[in-house]
Amino acid sequence: MTKPDELEVAPGFEHERLEGSVWRPSNEAELREGIEKAFDYRGDITIMKKDGSTVEGYIFDRRDTLLRMIPKTGTEKVTIRYADIAGLSFTGRDTAAGKSWEAWVKKYHERKAAGEKGIALQPESLE
């Protein structure tokens, strides 16, 4: 295996497509695996709690026995214990899915070849 110091080109990555999927763990190891995926996810997650309630928001932190999120409807940080979680649903849109550097390069050359001026990618609307 090539040492990092000798690498000419470092390998890239591809994110798992999780949007729309539901994670229903049957044990603690599966729950932790799901939480790790949810933590890495670039969109909102809906937490299904054992008491039947749900919370949808962005997970920004996870620790030994709890995770922290900012709910979609507020700005306050919310803490949820792993022990209270029944399942996870990847309900929010993956905000970077379908976008890639390669896609931009392709799009740029196509638009350039078509004679377009002022080629740009626009930030998405927040509404």
Place this chain on the structure above:
Amino acid sequence: MPVPISQMWTVATYVLRQKLKGRKQYPLTLMLEPLFRCNLACAGCGKIQYPAHILKQNLSPEECFKAVDECGAPTVAIPGGEPLMHPQIHEIVEGIVARKKYVYLCTNALLLRQKLDLFKPSKFLSFSVHMDGQREHHDFSVCREGGYDIAVDAIREAVKRGFRVTTNTTLFDGADPKSVRAFFDEMMALGVEGMMLSPGYSYDKAPDQKHFLGKARTRRLFTAALSNRKKTWRFNMSPLFLEMLMGRRNYRCTPWGMPTYNIFGWQKPCYLLQDGYAETFQELLETTKWENFGTESGNPKCSNCMVHSGYEASSVDDTFGSLRGFGATIRATFSKYRDPKALKQLDEPAGLVQLKTNDREEVHV
């Protein structure tokens, strides 16, 4: 001098105070992200991939000041997102300047000209304008044609009004060292105080990419661009860090040197990786498992990193850690790095790879 004497003195005395106190982990620059929202949509960016309700949030000026006071670093960089989109950015800057911290407001400059009236020139405030190379290269990198011209116009205006202006440049795979050198000439001709450079990094949450600039190629790129240095070029960064990029020295990562604070809290472990958040700076220092990060740790997320947020603080620590380090810094400040081999490399056919339409290997970061 690339950095004003007063700023150098502030940083030097701060670092020496930390050394005298025996502090092993101390912050040098706070990376304060008051928002994640941006008016660009750069395809390689990993900083803005959040749901709309997160992108709409801002840190309040009070939250920013609390982080600045808690951290205690002598310099504060304000990246984002695009900080000029923050409705109270002028209040934030004013409050940090009042604390006599050296502020680098990092901006793509699309809004700079129209917002300049909100700020007052000060030795404590620099606009650090994101410029990724000459016109075509910059526009391609930020995915917006015309971006370079807007930024250059804003730089001219800011310089004219007496503001300190620096540039910050991320070099990606395929960057043409000859063009990079021409870009340095262009920036210095605009009257900027100094330039900052860094290689690109593969952010965890960035859109998918096939491959990135490896360390060996990074060193060659920076050697070609930074050897045989022109007298007119000034770099607003540690000369020893530039030597590291050129492969002339090695450092261990000191991620606590440039801690990051944003709406989630204090980011673990560094500006680039998101492994969770702490509520206080002290908690960040005490609870982050630092041994799991940095090239030496074997963590694959760190193996390819040579970014300033991990290594510039290491090089500054080296400068003030020994007479040898200090001497090396003096030598590096005045060295031109004569290197005939690097000069020859500039004659090799190049050009930003992604902008070429021939059959050269297409690699990107």
